Amino acid sequence: MEILRHVVLLVHLVGFALLFGAWAVEAVNRRYAVTRLMNYGLLVAGVAGFALAAPWGIEYDLNYVKIGVKLVVLLAIGALLGIGSARQRRNGSVPPALFWSIGVLTLLNAGIAVLWR
Numbered sequence: 001m002e003i004l005r006h007v008v009l010l011v012h013l014v015g016f017a018l019l020f021g022a023w024a025v026e027a028v029n030r031r032y033a034v035t036r037l038m039n040y041g042l043l044v045a046g047v048a049g050f051a052l053a054a055p056w057g058i059e060y061d062l063n064y065v066k067i068g069v070k071l072v073v074l075l076a077i078g079a080l081l082g083i084g085s086a087r088q089r090r091n092g093s094v095p096p097a098l099f100w101s102i103g104v105l106t107l108l109n110a111g112i113a114v115l116w117r
């Protein structure tokens, strides 16, 4: 059970890597754009996150306040990706503030996961 949980955690981290990596590629190329890979990363991190939010394969209590905050941040990122792709279809790019918020919120969720004990 514990090994399976670690596999799901690995999948969760792959989702994070896809989302943040896809965002970082756009950032270094100075393109204010949202891409399909960001959506896939969010989906993978979200699905695996939900699986990890249930208390199986562990002997300690989960911090549900922390998990709730992560869920809210995930929904905010999802909303920004949705608004971003609609704007992009209309104008060809997304507003810089919206683009940067996606990266900052992604990093915030990883920070919450690692630093909030």
Ligand code: HEM
Pocket (backbone or CB within 6 Å): 005, 009, 012, 013, 016, 019, 042, 045, 046, 048, 049, 050, 052, 053, 058, 062, 067, 070, 071, 074, 077, 106, 107, 109, 110, 113, 114
């Ligand atoms: C963009 C969204 C997200 C990012 C970047 C992210 C990032 C991370 C990272 C880096 C870890 C590893 C932390 C560690 O092992 O110390 C982690 C663990 C975890 N995440 Fe997320 N996460 C996201 C969304 C979510 C969501 C939506 C949920 C639940 C609804 C969630 C639930 C969890 C849980 C329960 C763990 C701990 C696993 C364990 O200790 O067994 N995550 N997350």
